[in-house]
Amino acid sequence: MKTPLLISLVSLSALLSYTVNADPKTPGTHPGYTTAEMLANGIPNDLHMIDVSDIEHELQGKSPIAVGFDIDDTTLFSSPVFYRGQQMFSPNGYEYLSNQKFWDKANCGWDAFSMPKEIAQKLIAMHQSRGDDIYFITGRTASPCHFTTDYLKKTFHIKKMNDVIFAGSSRTVYTKTQYIKAHKIQIYYGDADGDIISARQAGAEGIRVLRAANSSYKPLPKNGLYGERILRDSQY
Template identity: 45%
Template sequence: MNLLQKTSIALILSAISLSAAAHGPKVNYTHQGVTAIDMKNTNKVRWVTVEQIRDSLKNTPPITVSFDVDDTVLVSSQCFYYGRNTFSPNSYEYLKNQAFWNYVADGCDRSSIPKESAAALIKMHQERGDQVVFITGRTGHINNDPTRLDVLGTILERTFDVKNMRPVNYTQDTPVAPYLYDKTYYIVKNKSQIHYGDSNDDVLAAREAGIRAIRVIRTPVSTNRPLPINGGYGEEVLIDSSY
């Protein structure tokens, strides 16, 4: 095995070790789908484009739509990579450390890369007059005021030119009873009718809330491994949404 092969394997193992633990109940996939890097059998997936989503809403008055943040609208793995190496190199304990979340909330996302697919989606919805809201599994800053825009909210507002920007909803990866998934309560609270997200929990939370779920493909370089099976629940998957 040459040095390049050893390095590649080391990088893959490192990425796998940084995968986030699942929080909601696990549900077996019901359909054959694909990961962001395995595009076999793509004909089995219910691919959808931004234009097709817009057309599906042509007779629908303005609605509220919700977006997950990490790997859905922003490529932000560098924040979590740094956080783990700094706060808990050998475990996921950093995700329970308020100091880590304060670090993220203080502006780590100034280095996050906005996804082109998210920009196109948000532009389309705003042209329709839809209200855009953001729901993330992150924990907010210890001094976060949920009634005001924080740093992340301001970055999202500026990056995607969000109109009537509302404060970011932080779930802390904790379901609110009687719901099983952490984002369900906030989807219902915001009266969202479409939820976009890259994770299984995003899809399942939307379904738990009784609304339309559209999967966004997780960026292949994400540290959140393993990559989910896009279309694994028969949900619509936004084409070319890994970037």
């Protein structure tokens, strides 16, 4: 029988991932390592680590493409938003993640407390210099406002800003896949396992961004679980 703590952790993982692993036939091909393990023990030799410069070199001389970004723990360190939401709406649990009032707070103002990740700044600057189209696709529940879109545009100095796509969550499908495919995105950056799988389902490459070890989004994913490429020092 699962203990109450284990049930809570499982519930948190399912709700925060926003796109639950809907395909039990998609096992990992590698044991993978969490960011905490990598920080404590160093980067294992069996991980495929890359830098922004590697991607830039690969794209050199090629026509502009469409690229996509997850938001939470990929583009923004948004743990302050989720911590505040839990304290306000469900201090003893994770019910706040299914509360529209929380999402309206998060999407319509609280993202001002989300810190931009350095890796996102570098990636976005590089892709903009190439003229690539940039899309943000999140598993968050949508709200009737444009604050997060405006915040990302201002924070990352995006010249041609597309509205944030709120894919929502599902227990049966990867909700981001259809949007990655519809916008012909060739590279999708994300910290969660579902981001890598969604990209591959859509025919794109999913590149792993390290989730910060102090993120409120637990448990930490196993980076390299699917043999994907991983951005070095991207926990910041």
